[in-house]
Amino acid sequence: MYAKNATGGQWKAHGRYIARESASQGPAAEAGFDATERGINIVARLDQWQSAGDERLWKLILSPEFGDKMDLIRLTRDLTKRMARDLDTRLEWVAVAHFNTDNPHVHIALRGICEDGRPLRLERDYVKHGIRSIAEDLCTLQLGYRTQSDVAQAQRREVSQQRFTSLDRAIARDKPIDGQSSHFPVSRNPAQLKNQYVIARLRTLESMGLAEAAGADQWLVRQDLETALRAMQRLGDRQKILAAHGVLVSDTRLPLAMFDLRNCTTLEGRILVHGEDEAYHRAPPGRLDVARSSVAACACGRLSSPSLCARGVSGLPSCCWSARTLSAATRTGGACSRAEQRGWRGPVGPSPRSKNSSHGTDRNCGPASRRLP
Numbered sequence: 563m564y565a566k567n568a569t570g571g572q573w574k575a576h577g578r579y580i581a582r583e584s585a586s587q588g589p590a591a592e593a594g595f596d597a598t599e600r601g602i603n604i605v606a607r608l609d610q611w612q613s614a615g616d617e618r619l620w621k622l623i624l625s626p627e628f629g630d631k632m633d634l635i636r637l638t639r640d641l642t643k644r645m646a647r648d649l650d651t652r653l654e655w656v657a658v659a660h661f662n663t664d665n666p667h668v669h670i671a672l673r674g675i676c677e678d679g680r681p682l683r684l685e686r687d688y689v690k691h692g693i694r695s696i697a698e699d700l701c702t703l704q705l706g707y708r709t710q711s712d713v714a715q716a717q718r719r720e721v722s723q724q725r726f727t728s729l730d731r732a733i734a735r736d737k738p739i740d741g742q743s744s745h746f747p748v749s750r751n752p753a754q755l756k757n758q759y760v761i762a763r764l765r766t767l768e769s770m771g772l773a774e775a776a777g778a779d780q781w782l783v784r785q786d787l788e789t790a791l792r793a794m795q796r797l798g799d800r801q802k803i804l805a806a807h808g809v810l811v812s813d814t815r816l817p818l819a820m821f822d823l824r825n826c827t828t829l830e831g832r833i834l835v836h837g838e839d840e841a842y843h844r845a846p847p848g849r850l851d852v853a854r855s856s857v858a859a860c861a862c863g864r865l866s867s868p869s870l871c872a873r874g875v876s877g878l879p880s881c882c883w884s885a886r887t888l889s890a891a892t893r894t895g896g897a898c899s900r901a902e903q904r905g906w907r908g909p910v911g912p913s914p915r916s917k918n919s920s921h922g923t924d925r926n927c928g929p930a931s932r933r934l935p
Contacts, residue, residue, distance in 0.1 A: 563689075564618045564674065573612040573619050573671075577605035580658050580669040593658045597639055604671065607656050611673050617681050620672035622693070624657075626701045627716045627728075629666035634659045637700055638668050644696045648688070651676040664719070717759040722766055725795035726788050729763040734787060745774070745782035752779055770794070 565573060581593040581604040594602035611619065624641065626632055638657050646653045654673040659666065674682045685692075702708075720727035737746045748764065750757040764781045767773035772790055773783045784790060 563622070564620045564684075566618050567612055567616055570612075571609070574605055574609040576619070576621070577608035577671070580660075580671070581605060594656045595635055595638075595658070596654075596656050597642065600635075602656055604656050604658060608671055616674050618674040620670075620674055620682070620684060622670040622672060622689075623667055624670060624697060625665055625667035626697065627665070628701075628705060628712070632666075632701065632704050634666060634668050637697070637704065638670060640700050641693070641697055642670070642672075644700075645693065648692065648696075649676075649682070649684075651678070651682070653682075664723075714759075721759055721762045724770070724791070726791040727763070729760055730767075730787060730791060732760055733764065733767075733783060737783075737785065737787075743785070745784055747776065747780065748773075748783050749780045 565576065567573075594600075594604035594607065596602055608619065624634070624638060626634075626637065638659075642653055642655055654675075655670055657668050657670040659668050672682070676682050717729060720729050733748055736748045750761050750764070752758070752761055761779070764773055764783070767783065767787070768775060768781065772787055773781045776782045
């Protein structure tokens with residue numbers, strides 16, 4: 563994932579987000595580290611790179627399954643050192659560790675130029691598989707080989723997570739390479755112990771709107787499963803919503819669900835945030851606080867800001883939201899929308915189909931090596 567040098571201050575804003583104090587457990591201005599130093603001002607560093615005219619900024623997330631047991635700074639430094647060896651160039655980067663989720667992780671901002679001034683190019687396969695393989699090897703060196711208890715603990719935690727997990731990767735292996743339909747079939751035998759967490763995950767995906775029950779122990783799973791889950795992971799960050807728009811969900815216990823607008827005529831609720839991210843090649847999902855006990859993530863095109871929506875202005879005719887004030891407090895399954903909160907309701911047109919993400923075979927460092935979700 564990368565950000566182009568398109569708008570002034572764009573990379574600086576990304577630096578403010580990843581260095582925010584609540585996520586890094588320390589002063590935001592001193593949250594960063596690189597290959598040799600700590601206490602780096604990430605905001606100033608990224609702004610310096612953009613001002614220098616760099617073509618792009620690579621954005622990587624390092625999220626090991628037992629991040630709470632690892633030295634994440636050491637892991638990041640070892641990873642970038644191995645990457646520099648693979649790419650045959652010195653790499654300039656800055657990173658920050660986040661501890662504000664159940665799964666501690668690291669955001670890495672990698673400068674998009676080589677030491678000789680050429681643009682740094684990362685092949686898709688290297689990002690998707692090569693870096694993962696290196697990281698898994700390094701995790702194994704720190705923690706040792708995985709035990710059966712480690713595997714069970716990791717999968718148990720992944721069952722309810724709103725992100726793309728190793729369980730989803732196992733499910734996606736059933737997807738045909740040239741599948742043309744919007745869903746692909748998945749079946750698992752509940753009598754086999756190894757399937758218990760996969761089946762539990764399929765039921766969770768069903769509650770998220772990403773799978774449909776198709777009979778006993780059979781499901782139809784959306785082709786764009788990985789894309790949808792990664793979008794939900796980004797949208798699920800309450801700190802990002804607060805920092806960007808100052809609007810939080812009415813009830814933090816509400817589940818995040820992916821709505822397929824092709825099968826929906828009307829949504830009613832309160833717009834929390836539009837998933838504007840320069841890394842998307844097309845309009846990302848928006849997020850809506852729905853009065854019907856969930857938070858909707860919708861791929862509905864590029865909308866205008868909430869303030870423009872309040873005046874009935876939208877960037878996409880097929881998804882025009884008209885402003886209204888909710889007349890009374892409404893509670894359904896824990897959801898709450900108050901009269902003073904602004905709500906939007908309107909017709910929903912069909913959304914473009916997402917291009918299918920490719921799924922390759924996971925690369926291991928050994929039969930029981932550490933894995934990244």
